Amino acid sequence: MDKIIVKGGHTKLQGEVEIEGAKNAVLPLLAATLLPSEGEVILSNVPILSDVFMMNNLVKHLGVDLDFDQEAKTIQAITGKEIKIKAPYEYVSKMRASIVVMGPILARNGHARVSMPGGCSIGSRPIDLHLRGFELMGAEITQSAGYIEAKADHLKGAQIYMDFPSVGATQNLMMAATLADGTTILENAAREPEIVDLANLLNKMGANVKGAGTDTIIIKGVKVMHGAEHAVVQDRIEAGTFMVAAAMTQGNVLIKDALSEHNRPLISKLKEMGVQFVEEENGIRVIGPKRLKATTVKTLPHPGFPTDMQSQMTAAQAVAQGESTMIETVFENRFQHLEEMRRMGLNVEITRNSALIEGTKDLQGAIVKSTDLRASAALILLGLVAQGETEVHKLNHLDRGYYKFHEKLKALGADIVRVKADEDEED
Ligand SMILES: CC(=O)N[C@H]1[C@@H](OP(=O)(O)OP(=O)(O)OC[C@H]2O[C@@H](n3ccc(=O)[nH]c3=O)[C@H](O)[C@@H]2O)O[C@H](CO)[C@@H](O)[C@@H]1O
């Protein structure tokens, strides 16, 4: 496996950076290619990420004839007349997000057998809300031998109130409802931009989805769906990560084509910390102050502060003047990166889901390992401002969600390389 070596302490990021299509949008869009029984779906602005390759393999296995032109960042997907019922362990266990194939398989076949996705390092991540929704739509759910089975002669529209606005459950139920008999009303639905992106593709494919982006989504079932063309929405988390990078390094960076309405809570917090934002014709310019100010942040479902920016934000808090607080309310185990950051001199006191961070200018480079996807980016950001050399290991996490991260930072002036790690460094 590779490692990243970053020499920090004096970098001021300058220049322009391009942002890819969103991982969290394209994964459900790929699952949606299972829905049409005819035509082809063309997705453009597809990010080149390990998660995308995994989802491609799963939907191909299920019966989609899929071609990924990486140079053009385009996927052409042709769904066969029939798709398989079973999403096997070897695919689903590799990536939690693959659970969103369950809705489309059930909608097409009236029967789905999907490996239980299990938890991951950031939390136990149950799927009870997905299953309860399928049940309300008339499916019978059973579990055996590590698989969840859902059966319904034909799904029926239903009124579904979700106890929590789960992103994955909203996507799964929205897709299941597209081909159901009658109307489904999803209440307390997730409102993330990636939900809106999915609804846009579904509507282009002939579905009838209204209200995506609000807490009530209404889906009128249709008989068949067909092909469509769609450009994946920009990755607000990648854009946000570069915003924090510029903020931390007294940088001056244009985040090209960034959509401020997708990053409101982050931009608002960074402004509070002293960062300047200038809306320009072709993007958002982010100008970091001499020293960031401390701030309190609490993660929440959209439009609250995104948990996927929590780790990167703690890196900014680590160098801010004064005492900052981070409260993580979405996942129960998303502070592992703070232990790694301690190795670099982070002053942090953790009480359950709350971290009290005393900012310092005296961080030192160290050998650290990524504990999850966003942790990997956060450790690299901290390496930009720590004195000396930081080595970040376990880049398999980074590659799930960031394309050429080190190259983009290098083009902005960072002293950063990616090299092969020695075998004895990989544990
Ligand atoms: C591929 C993708 O888009 N991943 C994103 C998606 O994950 P994902 O869709 O898994 O996140 P959810 O919104 O479903 O999960 C949020 C919280 O709800 C809980 N929950 C969820 C479903 C359920 O049936 N029961 C339940 O208790 C989860 O354990 C978690 O604590 O949204 C998260 C929250 O913004 C992001 O961090 C992930 O990057």
Ligand SMILES: C=C(OP(=O)(O)O)C(=O)O
């Ligand atoms: C947690 C994340 O993704 P996933 O839900 O795919 O694990 C993320 O993108 O930060």
